[in-house]
Amino acid sequence: MSAPASALAQVVVRSGRDRSVRQRHPRLFASAIKEILGRPKDGELVDVTDNHGVWLARGVINQQAQIAIRLLTWSADEGAAAADWPGLWQARVRAAIAQRTADPNLRDTDARRLVFGESDGLPGLVVDDYAGHLVMQLSTLAATQWRGPALDALQDALHPACVIEREDDDRMRHERPDAKPGPAFAVVRGAAPEGPVVFREGGLRFEVDLRSGQKTGYYLDQRENRARVAAYCRGATVLNAFAFSGGFAAHALAAGAASVINLDSSAEALRLAERTMALNGFEARATSVEADAFERLRAWRAEGRRFDVVIVDPPKFAHHPGQVERAARAYKDLNRIALALVAPGGVLATFSCSGVVDAALFQKILFSAALESGRDAQVVERLTQSSDHPVALTFPESEYLKGLILRVP
Numbered sequence: 001m002s003a004p005a006s007a008l009a010q011v012v013v014r015s016g017r018d019r020s021v022r023q024r025h026p027r028l029f030a031s032a033i034k035e036i037l038g039r040p041k042d043g044e045l046v047d048v049t050d051n052h053g054v055w056l057a058r059g060v061i062n063q064q065a066q067i068a069i070r071l072l073t074w075s076a077d078e079g080a081a082a083a084d085w086p087g088l089w090q091a092r093v094r095a096a097i098a099q100r101t102a103d104p105n106l107r108d109t110d111a112r113r114l115v116f117g118e119s120d121g122l123p124g125l126v127v128d129d130y131a132g133h134l135v136m137q138l139s140t141l142a143a144t145q146w147r148g149p150a151l152d153a154l155q156d157a158l159h160p161a162c163v164i165e166r167e168d169d170d171r172m173r174h175e176r177p178d179a180k181p182g183p184a185f186a187v188v189r190g191a192a193p194e195g196p197v198v199f200r201e202g203g204l205r206f207e208v209d210l211r212s213g214q215k216t217g218y219y220l221d222q223r224e225n226r227a228r229v230a231a232y233c234r235g236a237t238v239l240n241a242f243a244f245s246g247g248f249a250a251h252a253l254a255a256g257a258a259s260v261i262n263l264d265s266s267a268e269a270l271r272l273a274e275r276t277m278a279l280n281g282f283e284a285r286a287t288s289v290e291a292d293a294f295e296r297l298r299a300w301r302a303e304g305r306r307f308d309v310v311i312v313d314p315p316k317f318a319h320h321p322g323q324v325e326r327a328a329r330a331y332k333d334l335n336r337i338a339l340a341l342v343a344p345g346g347v348l349a350t351f352s353c354s355g356v357v358d359a360a361l362f363q364k365i366l367f368s369a370a371l372e373s374g375r376d377a378q379v380v381e382r383l384t385q386s387s388d389h390p391v392a393l394t395f396p397e398s399e400y401l402k403g404l405i406l407r408v409p
C-alpha cells in the first residue's frame, strides 16, 4: 500500500526504525525520523511512512519534543482529515469511560481513573473521577489540541459536579520547552467544592482536597492491592510505611488489624491519614509517625521491634533507565531493613512504582534483600496496578506498579 492521498505532511521513518511503528507502539522518537515532507506545525496531524513511502500510521507531531510523534491510528482510512479528530478523540474518551463503567473491579468505589493516556488511545490525557468531581491532566500537544472536545465528552457522559484541570509540569516541560508553566489548578467546568470531597473505596470513606497544591489526590492504582494486603491483617500489628493518606491502613483496620502505624515523612500526608482514620472510626487503633522511613525503620530494627505485617510503598525511585541501578540499591536497602522488622511467620507487602524496574528485576531485588537480611521469604502473591490503569499490550511501558506479598518464616 502506498501513501493515501491525504493533505497531511508526511514523515519518513529511517530504514530499520519502522519496526515499533508497525507494532503499533504509540511513540515515535525524533531520532527515528529520516525526513519530513511538508512543513507541519507542532500540534498538527501527520502521516508516517517507511523509507519506501509505504503508509504506516498517523499521529500528532511535536518537533520540540524527543517523542516527536504521538501515533494515534494505524488504519489509513481513520482520521485522514484533521477535522475528523475532535470527534474521534471524543469517541475514545467515551469508550474509556464505558470500560470503567463496565469494570467489575470498580463496583465498590466512586473514585476511578477514567482515562489512562496511551493505554486508552489518548496520549497525554489522564482523567480521574472522585465522586463526580473530575481532575483532568494534559501532558502532550495532542491532548492540549483536543482539550475542548474531551471536556465536552466528559460533560455529556457524566454530568460532573466540576472538572478541574491540573498542569503536569514535568511532562509538559518535555513537550514545550519554551512555554511558561500554566496555572497549577483551574476549574474549567462547574464549581469546585469549598472543602474536601469524600469518596468511597470498598465500604470505607476517604477525603481528597482537590484544591490543595498536592499533585495526586489519591493513589487509585493501589485500590485492589489494599484489599489483597488487608486480607493478611486480621488481628495483626501493622506497619504502613510511606502511608500517604492511609489507604492501606484503613483497609487493614477494616479487616480487623489490631493496630496500625502510619509512617510518612510528610506532615501533610499524616494529617490526611488521620482524617481517614477518623472518618472510618479507626482512631483508637491507629498512630502516626512523622519520620524518614529509612531512618525510622533502621532505628526500630536496632531496638528489635517486630510487626506482623509490614507494608512498604515508597515513591518512584527511578524516573528513567539511567537511574535503575541506583534505584535497585535503594529498594534493596529499604526491603532488607523492612524484612528484619517482620515478626516470624509474618508478611511483607512491598511495592515499586518505578516503571523502569520491571517485575522480574523487582523480585531479584527482594531476593538479594532477603539474603542480606538473613531471612527466608516466599512469594505468596504478585500484585500490579488496578484495572482502571490498564496496560495496552502495544505499550508495555504503561505497566509501572508491581508488588509482592512475601511470607517471612
Ligand code: SAH
Residues within 6 Å of the ligand: 218, 219, 222, 242, 243, 244, 245, 246, 247, 248, 263, 264, 265, 266, 269, 291, 292, 293, 294, 313, 314, 315
Ligand atoms: N501507600 C500510599 C501511597 C504512598 S505515596 C497509598 O496507598 O495511598 C509515597 C509517600 O511516601 C508519600 O506520602 C510521601 O510523603 C512519602 N515519602 C516519601 N519519601 C519518604 C521517606 N523518605 N520517608 C517516609 N515517607 C516518605
